Amino acid sequence: MLMCYFPVMGAVKSIFYPPLLSEPWRTIHWGDNQSALQHVKDYKPPTEGQHIRILLYGPAGAGKSSFINSVESLLRKRMYRQALVDSNFYKSFTKEYRTYKIPKEDGQTFYPFVFNDMMGLEIRDGVLVDDVKLTLRGHMKDSYEFNLKSKLSVDDAFYNMIPSTNDKVQVLVLVIDANTVSMMSNEIVQKIRDIRREARDLGIPQVAIFTKIDEAFPEIKKNLKDVYKARYLKEKMEQFSADVGIPMNCIFPVKNYHEEITLNSLVDSLILSALTEIIHCGDDYINLKKSNDRLTHFNKGQTGCMS
Template sequence: MTIPLQSIEIKALHRMIGGGVGFTLLYRISRDGCNASTFHTKCDCQGPTITVLYNTNDTVYGGYTSQSWLGTGTEYSSYDEKAFLFQVRYNGSSVQKKYPIKADNYANAIRCGSTLGPVFGRKESAIPFFVGNVSFSNGIFLFQKGHLDNSYTLNNEDITNGSVNITDLEVYKVDVGDLRTNLNQWRIASRIEHRDSLFSKIWDIITLGLFTYKNKQLDALRKEVQNYTPVKETGVEYANLLLIGHVGSGKSSFVNTVNSIFKGTISHKAIAGSAEKSLTNRYRKCQVRNGRFGKTLNFRLCDTKGIEKDDGIDPHEFCFILDGNMPNGYLFNSSTQLNPDSPGFLAKPSTQDRMHALVIIVDSTNVEIFEHTILENIKIFQDKANQRGIPQIVLLTKIDKVSESLKKNVSKTFLVPAIGDLVDKAADLFGVPRSSVIPIKNYENEMELREDINILALLALQQILNFADDYLVNFLEGK
């Protein structure tokens, strides 16, 4: 089984190419077939690409070209001053080796032709390659052996580790972009499969931009969330998104942030601030309007009491929230708990009353020193949600306090290694995939709306709504 690129290996490729590049997967032979025609259909005219080969000796290598592949009928070489070969894994151990194109061979960087897969070099490929169609047999694709010609600075080094038995080959389009041009397909990237399982290095996909934003602007993203409607067949008019978090996590601030985006000005609809005890003492299903007096959007942000070390939501009351029994406006009281005889208790909740997604809000500065008792309580709530098939997302707030570079602008969030590390740790801490951990910054002391803050929040909200739809479809099919 092919072992995907590891974090250190992806970062090495990022450094070799240089700049804030992003990768979009175009072609994978284990998924698309090892066929030259398919390769050209998917990879031609895409601009810069990087080709990654995996072999049976657990060695990973490949090549980069800044030029487009072209499947013309006649074979020809392409000029490229920036091309290079690389090796990032040898016998299972990560390495960082780059072999640039030689100055006197810029004209022979890659070889194109309709019957050829990706070929790096002059008359003969410097690395293993395929011609025509290669079948998958006994877990491998048998490639043709490359030759150590003079095109690249290999110095007779065999970067293949002696094997042309290829377990996989991938070609990625290399893009240069920022948060706004690279992030809208986060949820798409989070579903990318690598052979038998979800791609385990999803944060690295995000960090390096292995997705396509398709040039959507902030207004288009805002409109997409604004026009959200739950799956029609479920009969649900709006999605219920349950927010939980420790005191001071930024739970109520997230409500205010979303309200601010759609109101068009800074909003303080929910009580937020710094305190030792939770400032939220009621259960609220908060509506979000488009504009000050506009249409109510088709989701509700369900705010709850903050989780404290020795206080918070009782697990039984939490189940009542998940199942839709708790009335809107219910006042949390540690001395008395909600029960079927309580005023307003919904004895027969509908699908509309139930929670459709669980959003765990976490202060990113607390991830490495998370209070054990609070974590245990959250784990109990997660277990209750899991029993009901309710999807979970973790939002990491206050990311501007983690990295100095994010204090004035969070558009470079996905290029900050410290944020990536926190995503890894939060995923482990709460037992969710890294694709379900999303860093954001809430509005706190800002006086005006900011595009970078809005984009992060909208992308998070878009993902949450996508998860809610998944729950509704599963609930419908399970009837």
């Protein structure tokens, strides 16, 4: 329970704030995942042959790899551990740039969105901001092992000189540990802001995912349905939004699968909510790019006719 103190005529008056709000500040359909899940399974990008490339970045140990595994577990209806995870939360376990595709139920095709995982943002031993910028533009090839001293160079075998549309990132996702978000150093915040500016200049939509909410907030651990009633979580999200500039409606709290060995419909609901919005962002980006390309082509044609 939160408690604040206010001086009242020489005395101190305490006001207690319950940990849960009276009403949820965001609506979610708990446990009723079938229609939303089917929407994800039926999704097709507006351009045939294209997929949505989703780049995950954030501090070491935030849960980037676990989120990928959680999404695959949700879609394939059993636990999957395709992205390797380590229990050391303070050092990045991921050392390479990795692309993860999720097979559909037929085993022959893949979902039209892919995830990219990378080394975590650390003050001294983390991924270089310049390398993240190269991935946004599609210049980094899969399996590149990050060099902590220098960014990927043009003459490196893993440098993609002429990236295709499918090589480029369509959605940038910042993954944050709810336990440590308030302890992020100024250096990490500055790295995040630098990456966000690059994505903004490229027109890439950005969202954030708050992980480990059950570990950070006892009321959520007790009842996951109270996630959007948890007062302290909302305050943390609001402060984070102010610090890095990501709007509140682009921040999604989730609980990744970590110690479970069977699926949980409530966990799935939060993961599915975040995944659906990520796909919507990617779809909007592709449609906008498609529209702008048509306009550019039209204007060039007009110029040619008028010259």
